[in-house]
Amino acid sequence: MVWLAIAVGLAAGPARAASPATPDSSILTIAGPREPGTKLIVTGHVLTRDGKRPVPGARVGVYHADASGTYGARGGMARLSGWLLTDAAGRFEIRTVRPGAYLGPSHIHFIVGGFGTYELRFADDRLSRIGRQSPVAGTGVQVRPVRKDAKGVHHVAIDWRLP
Numbered sequence: 001m002v003w004l005a006i007a008v009g010l011a012a013g014p015a016r017a018a019s020p021a022t023p024d025s026s027i028l029t030i031a032g033p034r035e036p037g038t039k040l041i042v043t044g045h046v047l048t049r050d051g052k053r054p055v056p057g058a059r060v061g062v063y064h065a066d067a068s069g070t071y072g073a074r075g076g077m078a079r080l081s082g083w084l085l086t087d088a089a090g091r092f093e094i095r096t097v098r099p100g101a102y103l104g105p106s107h108i109h110f111i112v113g114g115f116g117t118y119e120l121r122f123a124d125d126r127l128s129r130i131g132r133q134s135p136v137a138g139t140g141v142q143v144r145p146v147r148k149d150a151k152g153v154h155h156v157a158i159d160w161r162l163p
Contacts, residue, residue: 026087028062029095030080037067037097039151042120044158045090046112051138051161054090058162059083061111062094069100098154101127107141116163122146122156139163 031037046058063081065071072079080099086092099106105127110118116139121128123145138161147155 028084031096064099
């Protein structure tokens with residue numbers, strides 16, 4: 001399966017810095033200003049397994065399709081992918097574009113703590129209502145609301161629990 005090859009490639013891939021202008025490793029820019037699509041900012045936290053405490057320095061991998069729904073994998077890596085480390089309060093921020101649909105609803109894959117795989121879906125995507133949902137907040141497949149700001153940038157907030 002394509003997603004498995006991409007996940008395996010990402011798990012073995014090197015860390016990617018946020019950007020030269022932002023030395024904060026909790027901020028990851030994976031789609032530059034010229035990338036086609038609706039700009040998207042995902043913010044959140046990584047929490048302990050019980051969901052009660054933030055986890056500073058947690059490693060988080062992210063990958064997703066581009067706006068047309070293509071992963072554009074090269075050598076097992078999704079083109080829009082990278083790694084970050086949460087800050088002292090367990091927070092992270094991802095600057096990207098909204099992914100197009102790929103084999104179902106639009107989604108973003110997360111690898112949390114180096115081994116837990118999660119999926120963020122968007123509440124305004126009608127296909128997000130199809131499929132399984134995790135009974136435990138912060139794990140599995142989560143559907144989150146999307147807020148659009150005055151500049152048309154979409155914003156989503158999500159918290160993940162360590163497996």
